[in-house]
Amino acid sequence: MLQRTDALRHLPVRxxxxxxxxxxxxxxxxxxxxxxxxxxxxxxxxxxxxxxGPDGPGGxxxxxxxxxxxxxxxxxxxxxxxxxxxxxxxxxxEDVGERIGFTVRGERAVGxxxxxxxxxxxxxxxxxxxxxxLPGVDVVVLDECHERHLDADTAAAFLLDVRAALRPELxxxxxxxxxxxxxxxxxxxxxxxxxxxxxxxxxxxxxPPPRPVRPAHGTRVDPALLEHVAAxxxxxLREEDGDVLCFLPGTGEIARVAGLLGGGLDGADxxxxxxxxxxxxxxxxxxxxxxxxxxRVVLATSVAESSLTVPGVRxxxxxxxxxxxxxxHARGLSALTTVRVSRASAEQRAGRAGREAPGVVYRCWxxxxxxxxxxxxxxxxxxxxxxxxxxxxACWGDPDARGxxxxxxxxxxxxxxxxxxxxxxxxxxxxxxxxxxxxxMAALGLHPRLARALLDAAPLVGVRRAAEVVALLSEEPxxxxxxxxxxxxxxxxxxxxxxxxxxxxxxRRLAGALPGGAGDAPGRGAAAExxxxxxxxxxxxxxxxxxxxxxxxxxxxxxxxxxRAELSPGSGLREAPWLAVAVADRPVGSAxxxxxxxxxxxxxxxxxxAGALHSDAEExxxxxxxxxxxxxxxxxxxRLGAVELSxxxxxxxxxxxxxxxxxxGLRHEGVEVLHWSREARSLRERLAFLHREVGxxxxxxxxxxxxxxxxxxxxxxxxxxxxxxxxxRADAGRLLGALLPWASGEAARLDELxxxxxxxxxxxxxxxxxxxxxxxxxVKLQELFGWQEAPRLAGGRVPLLVHxxxxxxxxxxxxxxxxxxxxxxxxxxxxxxxxxxxxxxWPEDPAAAEPTRRTAAAARRAAxxxxxxxxxx
Numbered sequence: 040m041l042q043r044t045d046a047l048r049h050l051p052v053r054x055x056x057x058x059x060x061x062x063x064x065x066x067x068x069x070x071x072x073x074x075x076x077x078x079x080x081x082x083x084x085x086x087x088x089x090x091x092g093p094d095g096p097g098g099x100x101x102x103x104x105x106x107x108x109x110x111x112x113x114x115x116x117x118x119x120x121x122x123x124x125x126x127x128x129x130x131x132x133e134d135v136g137e138r139i140g141f142t143v144r145g146e147r148a149v150g151x152x153x154x155x156x157x158x159x160x161x162x163x164x165x166x167x168x169x170x171x172x173l174p175g176v177d178v179v180v181l182d183e184c185h186e187r188h189l190d191a192d193t194a195a196a197f198l199l200d201v202r203a204a205l206r207p208e209l210x211x212x213x214x215x216x217x218x219x220x221x222x223x224x225x226x227x228x229x230x231x232x233x234x235x236x237x238x239x240x241x242x243x244x245x246x247p248p249p250r251p252v253r254p255a256h257g258t259r260v261d262p263a264l265l266e267h268v269a270a271x272x273x274x275x276l277r278e279e280d281g282d283v284l285c286f287l288p289g290t291g292e293i294a295r296v297a298g299l300l301g302g303g304l305d306g307a308d309x310x311x312x313x314x315x316x317x318x319x320x321x322x323x324x325x326x327x328x329x330x331x332x333x334x335r336v337v338l339a340t341s342v343a344e345s346s347l348t349v350p351g352v353r354x355x356x357x358x359x360x361x362x363x364x365x366x367x368h369a370r371g372l373s374a375l376t377t378v379r380v381s382r383a384s385a386e387q388r389a390g391r392a393g394r395e396a397p398g399v400v401y402r403c404w405x406x407x408x409x410x411x412x413x414x415x416x417x418x419x420x421x422x423x424x425x426x427x428x429x430x431x432x433a434c435w436g437d438p439d440a441r442g443x444x445x446x447x448x449x450x451x452x453x454x455x456x457x458x459x460x461x462x463x464x465x466x467x468x469x470x471x472x473x474x475x476x477x478x479x480m481a482a483l484g485l486h487p488r489l490a491r492a493l494l495d496a497a498p499l500v501g502v503r504r505a506a507e508v509v510a511l512l513s514e515e516p517x518x519x520x521x522x523x524x525x526x527x528x529x530x531x532x533x534x535x536x537x538x539x540x541x542x543x544x545x546x547r548r549l550a551g552a553l554p555g556g557a558g559d560a561p562g563r564g565a566a567a568e569x570x571x572x573x574x575x576x577x578x579x580x581x582x583x584x585x586x587x588x589x590x591x592x593x594x595x596x597x598x599x600x601x602x603r604a605e606l607s608p609g610s611g612l613r614e615a616p617w618l619a620v621a622v623a624d625r626p627v628g629s630a631x632x633x634x635x636x637x638x639x640x641x642x643x644x645x646x647x648x649a650g651a652l653h654s655d656a657e658e659x660x661x662x663x664x665x666x667x668x669x670x671x672x673x674x675x676x677x678r679l680g681a682v683e684l685s686x687x688x689x690x691x692x693x694x695x696x697x698x699x700x701x702x703x704g705l706r707h708e709g710v711e712v713l714h715w716s717r718e719a720r721s722l723r724e725r726l727a728f729l730h731r732e733v734g735x736x737x738x739x740x741x742x743x744x745x746x747x748x749x750x751x752x753x754x755x756x757x758x759x760x761x762x763x764x765x766x767x768r769a770d771a772g773r774l775l776g777a778l779l780p781w782a783s784g785e786a787a788r789l790d791e792l793x794x795x796x797x798x799x800x801x802x803x804x805x806x807x808x809x810x811x812x813x814x815x816x817x818v819k820l821q822e823l824f825g826w827q828e829a830p831r832l833a834g835g836r837v838p839l840l841v842h843x844x845x846x847x848x849x850x851x852x853x854x855x856x857x858x859x860x861x862x863x864x865x866x867x868x869x870x871x872x873x874x875x876x877x878x879x880x881w882p883e884d885p886a887a888a889e890p891t892r893r894t895a896a897a898a899r900r901a902a903x904x905x906x907x908x909x910x911x912x
Contacts, residue, residue, distance in 0.1 A: 463651055
């Protein structure tokens with residue numbers, strides 16, 4: 040006992056206990072900032088419970104007059120819960136379950152003398168929802184607040200409500216090693232108590248890869264980075280003493296680095312251990328118990344960042360990556376993605392090396408990049424599926440969570456998606472308030488989807504079988520169990536691994552939570568006789584109705600949500616006509632989801648589970664053709680969400696639906712579907728010119744504007760047309776006339792402002808081209824002799840651009856100033872062309888010459904016979 044007392048006395052947080060007690064006495068809440076290794080997770084709860092006074096464990100008094108009897112410590116992870124409880128019990132010289140206890144889902148070790156209970160934040164939330172007053176609890180410590188887990192943020196908000204409305208005497212401590220203390224202090228309206236850091240310094244070694252590595256993408260990490268991390272571990276073993284704790288983003292990377300280290304460690308006495316949230320309890324215990332003389336390399340995910348000391352660690356190797364959830368709310372799919380570690384997390388990880396003695400951290404990124412890392416991790420509320428959160432807030436009486444004191448508000452889109460799911464399963468009403476069914480779901484401690492499946496499947500397949508399948512879905516089974524739910528269920532039943540043990544405990548808990556106790560009796564009726572495979576499929580389909588999927592061949596399925604999904608190449612499910620998908624993710628940048636766990640179902644099961652998505656209605660729409668020539672398609676279609684079950688043609692579709700389909704076709708293919716004669720195109724170009732140069736009231740006739748006003752100028756056509764061919768026959772020019780400004784009388788000035796043709800001195804009426812930036816008159820040069828100025832258009836605003844053509848019709852000159860051309864430019868054109876076209880007139884003075892369409896000889900004859908000239912006109 041003396042040695043354990045000594046250990047407590049040397050924890051740096053001890054010096055901050057009086058300030059913490061004073062803050063709780065005065066404000067009832069406090070924010071405790073204590074760096075890693077200071078003892079905040081072990082000494083503070085003991086002191087608050089009066090179990091660690093000035094004389095050490097079991098001393099006569101607590102930290103001051105505010106000492107409490109019962110303390111609940113909430114940790115974000117199960118591994119941290121067990122470790123913290125075990126450590127505090129050891130310090131008291133007791134077994135867990137006496138004065139120190141713990142509770143995680145499916146496991147509880149709490150005796151009648153319990154003064155400090157360590158729980159997961161999920162367990163704390165369940166208790167708050169059952170009884171918000173938390174009877175018998177005097178202090179709640181929310182540990183590791185900096186990690187910004189959604190459960191912890193929610194628990195803090197609920198506890199603030201409890202203090203404000205029910206139990207002002209309940210004390211609350213938000214504790215963290217690295218956090219935004221000011222933000223939490225404002226949220227809790229509480230003072231900040233800071234503890235001095237651990238006495239052991241940690242030296243930083245920057246160890247970036249020798250060559251650039253590809254950034255992480257989704258869950259893919261460049262193998263070159265993992266090879267480099269393994270090399271840094273070997274380097275650390277050579278350069279430093281003590282055990283090595285190496286942080287990696289996920290279990291796949293841990294396995295990869297373990298394989299790389301397998302034959303390359305210095306010394307046969309070095310042991311490699313793998314620690315993550317799903318690691319067997321025996322492995323977790325071995326890591327936390329110490330090496331017993333053998334040197335160790337502990338490969339861990341972020342679970343090892345907080346709340347536990349790994350004995351013997353003097354070196355940390357940090358790959359600089361972490362995994363965060365991302366939710367595709369539109370598709371109802373979640374996936375983990377690999378991100379750069381935050382500076383706060385990097386500090387937490389480094390602190391693991393200095394818990395017991397001076398240490399070293401090797402950071403596998405350049406020093407220059409460190410300041411560009413995000414300051415803190417992304418709050419989970421900003422990126423996660425909020426369905427469970429939305430149900431909790433609805434049961435709490437605040438469906439929109441607007442009245443809760445949360446560090447960050449929930450995103451509106453994510454909350455809307457969550458409420459839609461809850462309404463679909465009957466957990467909330469139209470106003471978002473929790474129903475009796477919703478409260479029953481919340482009490483089960485499951486995701487609402489799984490709670491729905493348990494409640495609805497139990498009468499159909501039996502309580503025990505429903506509980507077993509839901510337990511399987513609540514924690515994804517190991518990959519070696521396969522991707523078929525029924526096969527994984529069988530593997531869990533006969534399995535002797537850690538997962539199977541947890542699965543059995545959870546299945547028993549869920550069965551006991553339903554009416555009928557353990558409920559081994561099956562349900563009534565034919566469905567109760569379903570074989571296990573069919574029962575598994577029904578449970579999965581009830582949990583995830585929008586993920587029911589129909590085969591499209593080649594391992595590809597279409598979910599009723601509209602998302603395409605693909606099985607792995609060797610899947611035993613590839614012949615199934617229908618699937619109920621339990622676990623799927625959509626890799627970053629992929630259009631298809633990847634099926635990780637599913638069950639084969641039949642169409643009847645699919646219809647039963649996804650019945651809310653069933654429809655049988657007339658569908659009239661525009662179907663794009665294979666070569667761009669789409670058309671109206673009218674059918675009566677039976678659907679299960681996006682999956683088409685059957686269809687038949689409609690002979691007499693609703694005209695309103697046909698009209699909508701035609702408009703859709705015009706938007707898809709453009710107004711070019713209509714018949715555009717030369718005159719129609721000319722009119723459109725003239726109107727576009729006037730809209731550009733004059734503006735109102737001349738209409739915009741761009742594609743976008745015409746489509747926006749299609750109902751106005753195409754009204755008669757849309758009312759009578761039934762298919763593409765009817766649009767193709769419509770005279771666009773005649774219809775376009777409906778957009779002219781008739782009401783103001785300006786339409787009558789169209790030919791004045793933008794004439795279709797202009798009469799030139801020769802008497803020819805030449806078409807004006809309005810298709811370019813400026814209107815163009817292209818005419819043979821000889822027809823303009825004597826014309827000093829071309830007319831200006833748009834009420835004199837825009838000069839006409841004249842393209843002077845050779846007798847062969849080729850451009851000889853371009854001008855907007857004829858007088859200047861006759862004076863300065865004509866001579867060079869005359870010199871170049873009169874030798875090539877000697878039969879045409881090339882007078883020296885074009886300004887005084889007679890305009891003509893004829894050759895020189897014909898012009899002379901016409902001049903001799905004025906009557907002939909007049910007749911030719």
